[in-house]
Structures are given as C-alpha cells and as structure tokens.
Amino acid sequence: MSTGAQAVVDAGGAELTRIMDRVEQRMSELAVGHGPVLARHAGETISAGGKRLRPMLVCLAAGAPPPETDGLVRAAVAVELVHGATLVHDDVLDGSAMRRGRPTVVATGGRAAATATGDLLFSRAFAELAGGGSPESVRVLARASRELALGELTQREDAYRLDVTVERYLARCRLKTAVLFRAACELGALEAGGEPGALGAFGERIGLAFQILDDVLDVSGPPERTGKPRGTDLLDGTVTLPLILARERDPEIDLRGVRTTDEAAAVCDRIEATGALEEARCRAAELVAEAKLALPALPLRQREALELAADVMVERYA
Amino acid sequence: MSTGAQAVVDAGGAELTRIMDRVEQRMSELAVGHGPVLARHAGETISAGGKRLRPMLVCLAAGAPPPETDGLVRAAVAVELVHGATLVHDDVLDGSAMRRGRPTVVATGGRAAATATGDLLFSRAFAELAGGGSPESVRVLARASRELALGELTQREDAYRLDVTVERYLARCRLKTAVLFRAACELGALEAGGEPGALGAFGERIGLAFQILDDVLDVSGPPERTGKPRGTDLLDGTVTLPLILARERDPEIDLRGVRTTDEAAAVCDRIEATGALEEARCRAAELVAEAKLALPALPLRQREALELAADVMVERYA
Numbered sequence: 119m120s121t122g123a124q125a126v127v128d129a130g131g132a133e134l135t136r137i138m139d140r141v142e143q144r145m146s147e148l149a150v151g152h153g154p155v156l157a158r159h160a161g162e163t164i165s166a167g168g169k170r171l172r173p174m175l176v177c178l179a180a181g182a183p184p185p186e187t188d189g190l191v192r193a194a195v196a197v198e199l200v201h202g203a204t205l206v207h208d209d210v211l212d213g214s215a216m217r218r219g220r221p222t223v224v225a226t227g228g229r230a231a232a233t234a235t236g237d238l239l240f241s242r243a244f245a246e247l248a249g250g251g252s253p254e255s256v257r258v259l260a261r262a263s264r265e266l267a268l269g270e271l272t273q274r275e276d277a278y279r280l281d282v283t284v285e286r287y288l289a290r291c292r293l294k295t296a297v298l299f300r301a302a303c304e305l306g307a308l309e310a311g312g313e314p315g316a317l318g319a320f321g322e323r324i325g326l327a328f329q330i331l332d333d334v335l336d337v338s339g340p341p342e343r344t345g346k347p348r349g350t351d352l353l354d355g356t357v358t359l360p361l362i363l364a365r366e367r368d369p370e371i372d373l374r375g376v377r378t379t380d381e382a383a384a385v386c387d388r389i390e391a392t393g394a395l396e397e398a399r400c401r402a403a404e405l406v407a408e409a410k411l412a413l414p415a416l417p418l419r420q421r422e423a424l425e426l427a428a429d430v431m432v433e434r435y436a
Numbered sequence: 437m438s439t440g441a442q443a444v445v446d447a448g449g450a451e452l453t454r455i456m457d458r459v460e461q462r463m464s465e466l467a468v469g470h471g472p473v474l475a476r477h478a479g480e481t482i483s484a485g486g487k488r489l490r491p492m493l494v495c496l497a498a499g500a501p502p503p504e505t506d507g508l509v510r511a512a513v514a515v516e517l518v519h520g521a522t523l524v525h526d527d528v529l530d531g532s533a534m535r536r537g538r539p540t541v542v543a544t545g546g547r548a549a550a551t552a553t554g555d556l557l558f559s560r561a562f563a564e565l566a567g568g569g570s571p572e573s574v575r576v577l578a579r580a581s582r583e584l585a586l587g588e589l590t591q592r593e594d595a596y597r598l599d600v601t602v603e604r605y606l607a608r609c610r611l612k613t614a615v616l617f618r619a620a621c622e623l624g625a626l627e628a629g630g631e632p633g634a635l636g637a638f639g640e641r642i643g644l645a646f647q648i649l650d651d652v653l654d655v656s657g658p659p660e661r662t663g664k665p666r667g668t669d670l671l672d673g674t675v676t677l678p679l680i681l682a683r684e685r686d687p688e689i690d691l692r693g694v695r696t697t698d699e700a701a702a703v704c705d706r707i708e709a710t711g712a713l714e715e716a717r718c719r720a721a722e723l724v725a726e727a728k729l730a731l732p733a734l735p736l737r738q739r740e741a742l743e744l745a746a747d748v749m750v751e752r753y754a
Contacts, residue, residue: 211548230529230592234585244562245578248571260563267552274548
C-alpha cells in the first residue's frame with residue numbers, strides 16, 4: 119500500500135480496517151450460490167479487487183472512525199458491486215481481454231456469461247443496499263447507476279469526435295465516473311444520519327479528478343504500472359482531456375487511423391511532448407483542492423481523513 | 437384483446453383498469469430524462485409493450501379489485517422494467533433484429549446503446565420499487581433478477597446439447613421465466629400485506645406453463661401471429677421441450693446443422709409430426725391446473741380472477 123493510502127487507513131483507525139475487512143468478507147460471500155459459472159465469474163470480478171476506493175469513501179463519509187454498522191458495510195459493498203458490474207459490461211462492449219493484469223470475464227467466459235455476471239452484480243448491489251432498509255439510499259445508488267449507463271453511452275457516441283470540448287469531456291467524466299464517487303459519499307453520509315449533499319459535492323469533484331488522472335495515465339503509462347499498453351483510449355477512439363489539450367497546441371495530432379499499439383504509443387509521445395499531461399494533472403489537482411473546499415463542517419479527524427483520501431487520488435499518478 | 441384477457445380485466449373491475457393505466461403512465465414518465473439516446477431506446481422498449489401479463493399478476497395477487505396504492509403501481513412497474521431489461525440484454529447477445537414485430541434496440545442503436553438501456557431499466561426498476569419503502573420487496577425482485585441472469589446463462593450453456601433432459605429444461609424455464617412470474621405474485625401479496633409464499637408458488641407454475649407454450653409457439657407458429665419465423669429457437673441451438681419430446685419418438689431429429697429459416701421450418705414440421713406439440717401443451721395445461729390447486733384461501737373474486745389469468749396463459753396459444 120502507498121504511504122498516502124496507509125495514511126488514510128491510519129486516519130480511519132482500527133475501525134476502518136475492521137469495517138473494510140467486513141466489506142471484503144461480505145463480497146466474498148455474495149460471490150457464491152449463483153451456479154458454478156456465475157459464481158466463478160462474479161467471484162473473479164470481486165476478488166480482482168482493485169483499490170476499493172469507493173467503499174473506503176463510503177466509510178469515511180460516515181465518520182472517522184466510521185460507525186461499525188451493518189448498514190455501512192451494505193452500502194460500501196453495494197457501491198463496489200455496481201462499480202464491478204459496469205466494468206464487466208464495459209469489457210463486453212470493448213471486447214477487452216485484460217483488466218488489472220488479469221483476463222476479463224468476457225475473455226474467459228464469453229459475452230453471455232459476462233453480460234449475465236454484470237446483471238447479477240447489479241441486482242446483488244440493490245438487494246444488499248435494500249437490506250439496510252433505506253429507500254433513500256437505494257434511490258441514490260439507482261440514480262448513479264442510471265448516470266453511469268448514460269456516461270458509457272456518451273463515451274461511445276463521442277468516439278473519434280475530435281470536436282469534443284473540455285466541457286463535454288468533463289460532463290462525460292461526471293456521468294461515467296464521478297457520479298459513483300458522489301453516491302459513495304452520499305451513502306456514507308446517509309448511513310451516519312447526516313446531510314448527503316455537501317459530501318456528495320466533495321465526492322463528485324474527486325471523482326472527476328480521478329478520471330482525468332486515469333486518462334493521463336493511459337497516455338503516460340508506464341505499462342508495467344498500469345497493466346495495459348499506452349494509448350488504449352486512443353485505440354478505442356476515446357477523446358480524453360490530454361488529447362483535447364494537446365490538439366490546442368499541436369492540431370495535427372489525430373487518433374483516427376491509429377490501429378496498432380505502436381501507433382498509439384507514438385501518438386502518446388506526441389501528446390506528452392506538448393505538455394498537455396502537466397496541464398491535465400493541474401486540472402485534476404485544482405479539482406481536488408475544490409473538493410476539499412467543498413467539505414462541510416465536520417469533526418477534525420474526519421475532515422483530515424477525507425482530505426487525505428482526496429490526496430490519494432492524485433498521489434497514485436504523481 | 438382476447439375474450440379471456442377481457443374476462444380477467446372484468447374480474448379485476450374498474451380498479452384494475454385504472455391501476456393498469458397508472459402503470460402505463462408511470463412507465464412512460466420513466467422513459468424520459470436520461471438523455472436523448474437512452475430516452476429513445478428506453479421509451480421504445482417500454483412502449484413496445486407486450487401484454488403486461490406480469491404487472492397484471494402483481495395487481496391481481498394484491499386483490500380483485502386490487503388496492504389502488506402507489507406501492508402497487510411501483511411494484512407492477514418494477515417487474516415490467518426488469519422484464520424489459522432482460523429482453524434488451526438477450527437481444528444484444530442473440531443479435532436479434534426484431535421483437536414483437538418491431539426492430540430491437542440493438543438493431544437500431546447498436547450494442548452499446550442496448551447494453552446501457554438494459555442497465556438503465558434495471559436500475560430504474562429497483563429505484564421504483566425502493567420508493568415504496570419495502571426492503572423485502574427489493575429482495576424479492578433482486579432474487580428474481582439474479583435467477584433470470586442465471587437462466588439466460590444456462591440456456592447458452594445448454595445450446596446444441598441434445599442430451600438436455602426434461603428436468604433440466606424445466607429447471608432452466610424456472611430460472612429464465614418462472615421466477616419473474618413468482619416475483620410478480622409475491623410482490624402483489626406483499627403490497628397487500630399478505631403472505632407471499634403460496635401466491636409465489638402459483639406464479640411459478642403459470643410461469644413454467646407460459647414458457648413451455650412459448651416454446652411450442654416457436655415450432656407451430658404461424659409467423660403472422662408470432663411476428664418471427666418458425667424455428668428461431670432451433671437456429672439459436674436452444675433445446676426446448678417440443679424437441680426433447682419429439683426426439684423420444686423420432687431420434688433422428690436434430691438441430692445441429694440447421695442454418696436457414698427454411699431448414700428450421702422443415703425441422704419444425706418434423707417435430708410437429710411426432711405429436712410432441714400436443715404433449716407439451718398438455719404439460720403446460722397440467723401446470724396451470726397445479727397452479728390453481730396451489731392457490732391459498734382467498735376471497736372468491738380474487739381466486740376467480742387469478743384462475744382466469746392462469747387460463748389466459750394457455751388460451752393465447754390454443
């Protein structure tokens with residue numbers, strides 16, 4: 119774990135560690151009992167893991183230390199399951215063979231198994247959240263799920279469109295990524311009996327920063343760290359902030375006609391040479407700063423933990 | 437409307453007509469507000485309609501006349517949205533161009549739009565149901581959704597497997613179809629404050645009958661009524677009850693190698709010649725009879741309405 123992520127865990131205390139362990143435990147339990155094929159694919163999706171940033175946000179939005187309630191575990195699990203469901207469906211549409219250095223569900227099980235696995239994870243997410251008995255929480259997650267679907271679609275509509283503006287890019291990032299960070303914070307706040315709005319605004323901004331930095335990473339690599347070749351977005355026709363900013367300085371840069379990873383890497387080099395990556399990183403850092411300013415009055419320890427979590431978003435790509 | 441379906445509506449009274457109108461109204465409202473592309477596809481999916489059998493079951497399981505509550509409208513809408521979501525995703529996997537005589541979402545919008553539309557309908561379903569405030573209802577629908585995913589997957593695993601037994605076929609029908617009829621009845625019973633179990637057993641049996649008769653219809657046609665060529669299941673490699681029963685009498689019948697609609701129609705003729713369709717229809721009629729026997733003690737008018745609804749499942753294919 120990075121020192122920043124460790125600092126977040128330290129700020130959350132033994133309570134955070136314990137509740138994150140319960141989240142993992144519960145997710146493992148949910149993978150079983152759906153027949154051998156779905157259990158295997160759902161289990162792989164869940165155990166492939168990633169950084170569990172969203173469940174951690176749920177917990178810290180509820181408090182630092184977080185309250186060790188069943189409801190909080192449910193909310194954290196539900197958010198991560200929706201995240202997993204969207205990844206599995208995205209991989210089907212992209213025909214992606216690898217994610218996080220492992221074969222995708224669509225690669226190992228085929229499109230039918232992957233579509234069913236995504237649907238399963240979606241429905242488990244809502245069942246898990248509803249078990250806590252808060253209709254408001256289910257509404258929050260359903261709204262985010264709807265917007266994630268819209269974001270995924272927007273991205274495909276915008277493929278290969280070099281006239282996508284920064285504003286439209288940010289609107290798409292909000293839909294495809296930031297709404298789930300917002301929902302994570304809102305669910306944590308709701309579970310703690312608090313007002314979800316202000317923490318939601320914090321979550322949305324760090325979600326935007328997260329996506330921008332993810333797009334920077336696609337250009338900068340290195341592949342050893344990201345687990346995928348540089349320029350994967352370019353190969354998919356996805357017009358991201360680094361490309362938009364780079365084209366303001368070097369309008370000849372184009373992603374149309376990019377077919378091989380070597381060609382994509384060459385375009386990445388050219389984007390990097392314009393200084394667009396630095397500018398994109400600055401935009402992300404500004405969003406993180408705004409996120410911190412958006413934090414409402416909170417106990418000092420919780421504020422510090424959330425600020426640290428926001429910094430971790432940046433740190434992982436520094 | 438058929439005379440049987442009209443009889444069901446008559447049994448439900450003006451209250452049923454009014455509540456089904458509210459279901460339609462609510463579904464139309466839900467189609468808007470998701471951006472133009474999703475709104476269009478979700479709207480087309482919703483308005484394509486079909487017979488609204490599942491919402492009607494939700495209502496009649498709550499009572500005849502049904503209580504005109506918001507919660508009942510929500511439950512009926514949620515079930516139909518889950519049904520729509522699964523159809524949209526199935527069409528993506530099958531690459532189906534037409535459904536109910538209209539172009540599918542995947543045909544008009546492509547795989548990405550169709551996958552996103554299905555995900556949207558799923559999340560709207562749970563948001564709609566959660567708005568009613570019953571965690572138990574959300575659990576019922578989530579369980580059914582999980583089983584639908586499993587059923588779809590089972591069907592694909594079993595493709596072209598001529599050794600599928602009647603038992604395995606029925607287990608698949610339960611998962612891919614009957615669980616949502618069960619959920620419809622359970623949700624209606626829950627909304628009326630009743631015990632969901634016995635009505636769920638009723639719903640499951642008529643759901644099985646419904647699927648068997650759907651499979652009979654794929655063989656018998658006629659295409660003018662079904663809106664699709666005969667033998668579509670054969671072309672997909674789906675081993676259904678008519679084929680299983682026909683092969684007991686004429687083991688040479690095979691669906692491997694069937695590539696064209698003409699070849700499929702020829703196999704349909706051969707299945708029909710064995711008398712397998714009559715036997716399959718009898719199995720469905722037995723299930724409907726069992727369903728009626730499974731009904732718990734109910735007010736006479738509600739019992740009659742549910743029995744009529746069960747008969748309508750059979751009548752539409754008689």
